Amino acid sequence: MTTMNAQRFKRGMIAIASTAGLGLLAFGAAAQSPMDDLNSASVLDLPEQFRVFSEYDPNIRKPTAIVNGEIITRTDVDQRLALVLAANGDVQISEEELQRLRIQVLSNLIDETLQIQEAAANEIEITDAEVEQTLQRVSGNFASEDVNFADYLRQQGSSQRSIERQIEGELAWNRLLRRYVNPRINVSDAEVEAVRERLEASRGQTEYRIAEIYLSARPDNEAQVRANAEQILEQLRRGASFPAYARQYSEASTAAVGGDLGWVLPGQLPTELAQVLPQIPVGAVSPPIPVPGGFSIIAMVDQRQILSADPRNAVLSLKQITVNFPPGTTEADATPVVTQLAEASQSSGGCGAAEALAQSVGGTVVQNDSVQMRDLPPALQQAMVDLQIGQSSPPFGSIEDGVRVLVLCGRESGAPSQSLDPERIMASLQDSRSSRMARNYLRNLRRDAVIEYR
Known part of the structure; x- marks a missing residue:
């Protein structure tokens, strides 16, 4: 799979990504520390001394389940797993990680089945036409000229039906939430005003949008846990999906939403994390950070200054010059052209000369007047x-995939990322509350389900 096709496929998958965990409070909601969950089993009153009467290894369980009478086959799991691997591009994972990922995929399919069943029980039906409309958008994002979407999926070991099933589950769940969950969400004027006051008090401070993978450790297994964390980090640096690995490995409550902690101020985090946040560039992933009770891996999604104009919100007018090379072109053959493009673009005379520059290097020009910098x-x-x-x-x-340069033709200044507008604050609070209620709803469906593993 080419790099460009991999990127297109990822964009397509984003179009049908689960929304159950989105809409987190975007103006500094208190982050949950990994320490908050360490004693959650105390209500079970487990004995301190016990023995296990039989061994059970979930990795050897056949990945087949019957959920309230509906069968999830091994083929279902294999085809959905192929989608996950394709979205990760050329990242290679070990057999042990593949087994863990397979179990996570089965868990996701169980949740999807429960969501579809619950929607049907409430007389919510997703038509074939609705599924097809979303599928067309996904395949449009893929937009490959050398192979169509269905053939590509087959080449990856998946199928169009697997994506259609995922689309059906997302549409059904979202419609169910809109009908029965969202109408029950109430946000008071006092809550909105409290957020406004907190924003005003924090004006100008830097806040960070981060995600976490938390692994608990004890003194007797600390070295092993650190080694596991280093293995996860290696996969992430090779391009593996952070949200997917957070759902699979993280032991914090944020695992359900791909590790997303939302926007946080350093003071809302443990000291060990707060100290390293300014050192992590946007888009980077930290090494394992020792924290009380274990290790955290932090992904820096974004950062901003509260109530300050953000240059990355600027809308750009751009001309893109692209030089494509024939198949089989070597780096040695391409280097002189790239060098010519670099030198000419720095002294070409701006946007008005872009077409002439493109012609001189055998390139093409595309213009777009509404590109948001972020x-x-x-x-x-x-x-x-x-x-x-x-x-x-x-x-x-x-x-x-071609070498490009962007010529800046215009820039409209960016507005602050946050707003003191009461309606926008209320909408964000409602989104956050809706996300929490959706997770609780799904948790209750799991609790009441009859699931058999074969």
């Missing part, structure tokens, strides 16, 4: 922040 990859965001009108970014891309 939608660009992090490395390009920093480059564009520093550019003046008419200047160009350094060349970027690959020999396989």
